[in-house]
Amino acid sequence: MKLHAGWRLQVLIFITAFAILVSRRPDALFNAQFWAEDGKCWYAEAYNLGIIQSLVLPKGGYFQTISRLTAGFVQFFPLLWAPLIFNLTAIVIQILPVYLIASVRFSQLIPNLRTRLFLGLLYLALPNSFETHANITNAHWHLAILACMVVLATPSRLLVWQVFDIAVILLSGLSGPFSVLLAPIAAIIWWLRRQRWSFILLLGLTAGAVVQGIAILLTGHSSRVHTSLGATPDLFTKILASQVFLAALIGQKGSKLISSISFGYSIIAILIAVAGTALFLYCLLKAPLELRLFSIFAAGVFGMSLLSPVVSETVPQWWLLWRPGTGVRYWFIPMLAFVTILTWLLGATRPRRLQLTARIALVIMLAGIVVDWRYPTFADLKFKNYSKQFIEAPTGTKVTIPINPPGWFMELIKH
Structure with a gap:
């Protein structure tokens, strides 16, 4: 029809x-x-x-x-x-x-x-x-x-x-x-x-x-608030992996579960951040102009959020920012850009491996949607x-x- x-x-x-x-x-x-x-x-x-x-x-x-x-x-x-x-x-x-x-x-x-x-x-x-x-x-x-x-x-x-x-x-x-x-x-x-x-x-x-x-x-x-950022490369990687890529696919609860791994999460975060960034860079090279510009806008929002966040008045901002459930508003647009890129990768003209990657990611996202569907009642x-x-x-x-x-x-x- x-x-x-x-x-x-x-x-x-x-x-x-x-x-x-x-x-x-x-x-x-x-x-x-x-x-x-x-x-x-x-x-x-x-x-x-x-x-x-x-x-x-x-x-x-x-x-x-x-x-x-x-x-x-x-x-x-x-x-x-x-x-x-x-x-x-x-x-x-x-x-x-x-x-x-x-x-x-x-x-x-x-x-x-x-x-x-x-x-x-x-x-x-x-x-x-x-x-x-x-x-x-x-x-x-x-x-x-x-x-x-x-x-x-x-x-x-x-x-x-x-x-x-x-x-x-x-x-x-x-x-x-x-x-x-x-x-x-x-x-x-x-x-x-x-x-x-x-x-x-x-x-x-x-x-x-x-x-x-x-x-x-x-x-x-x-x-x-003028609390210091406390920025480090490790925290940047964890923020990108936990709050954007993982949280978009498996939700806040799933991301919190994985990021709670005390041994080895830094390595996991690096792998996730590299994979997600690679898809973003591929989009910048191959996607239609409009999707590239939307992705650049989302990256700008992400950068702006990291430079001037407000999540604590006492603790350095990045120390908390990487923890799922913190500063949720800052990651909304970057997450949306990420899932939009995944949807674009489903197209018939994209390489088969990338199509398969996008399909798997979006199927995983169903779990994130389910576990994060109901928001806490006020x-x-x-x-x-x-x-x-x-x-x-x-x-x-x-x-x-x-x-x-x-x-x-x-x-x-x-x-």
């Missing part, structure tokens, strides 16, 4: 993707609670300082506009609804890359719709990605993927797609440092295609990169009860509300 990416299929894709994401952590929908900065920073600052003032505040050295906009929007709703609206917004953002890759705009890059849907499924089911799931704080990682896809996709003359492209580029450019990496990629695409729309996207990303660059220069040093901190207390509190009262992860709090001054 021939598949057509018409509106019926797009609706089916959205519903299916939504169901998949909710199934990985149902409480995100059925017992919605704030996660970390969602409550402590975005909502609290929008409420306490006002929507406009909070919008122009950088966090962690750069602007995070998508989080600020969502927090501003939910100010028009009761506090009780806020976590649910946060989570729903984050889930919709997660779905959009699948929606785009299934559209006709990727039919020239990947003619087979089944292959595009397969990639979309791998993206939704990617192991070792709980930290980027259904929360606004880390939604900018998904926006970065979406912005990269917009740059690489075939331009559309339809107004709805053009509005979509501009919105994604501007939101992503002002919601994290990724525009600094994406602007050069957009420049390459424009130089080779010489299309007016590619130039417009380049301008948007360049503007975002300039704004974020200024914010990083002015506030980045003073607003980030601790039930009785948010409904606290939201009721906040409503009943007198004006001027400071109300402290516990949020996830346990130990975090949100402070609101009732007005």
Whole structure:
């Protein structure tokens, strides 16, 4: 049966993707609670300082506009609804890359719709990605993927797609440092295609990169944790093997099991890192331009994450970074690039040994998907009860509300 990416299929894709994401952590929908900065920073600052003032505040050295906009929007709703609206917004953002890759705009890059849907499924089911799931704080990682896809996709003359492209580029450019990496990629695409729309996207990303660059220069040093990196070649190899290649295939739990081997894991990590890097280099030499550029973007994200991570305020960063479950958000895009390369290697024109390697790796990945499918349920901190207390509190009262992860709090001054 021939598949057509018409509106019926797009609706089916959205519903299916939504169901998949909710199934990985149902409480995100059925017992919605704030996660970390969602409550402590975005909502609290929008409420306490006002929507406009909070919008122009950088966090962690750069602007995070998508989080600020969502927090501003939910100010028009009761506090009780806020976590649910946060989570729903984050889930919709997660779905959009699948929606785009299934559209006709990727039919020239990947003619087979089944292959595009397969990639979309791998993206939704990617192991070792709980930290980027259904929360606004880390939604900018998904926006970065979406912005990269917009740059690489075939331009559309339809107004709805053009509005979509501009919105994604501007939101992503002002919601994290990724525009600094994406602007050069957009420049390459424009130089080779010489299309007016590619130039417009380049301008948007360049503007975002300039704004974020200024914010990083002015506030980045003073607003980030300054614990030493503790970088060594051995730790670099372990991070690459454990957090990117192993975690993408056998999940966080499987990677944790293998990396717990006290004798000989350094040798295992070297072998895994060399094998994965070899596939990456082969992609850079033989893959279509768009996949090469996406892989370069992912490598840039990996490098940027290693240079400026925040996972501890006391211990050198790399000492913890190699341990599965640490800094999960940093590895999301590199892992996605890795499994995309594996999918490309399945193509009939690739060498048989590489096809076989990719098949074996993707079959192994089924185990990682299964063991990492369900994310841990958030601790039930009785948010409904606290939201009721906040409503009943007198004006001027400071109300402290516990949020996830346990130990975090949100402070609101009732007005």
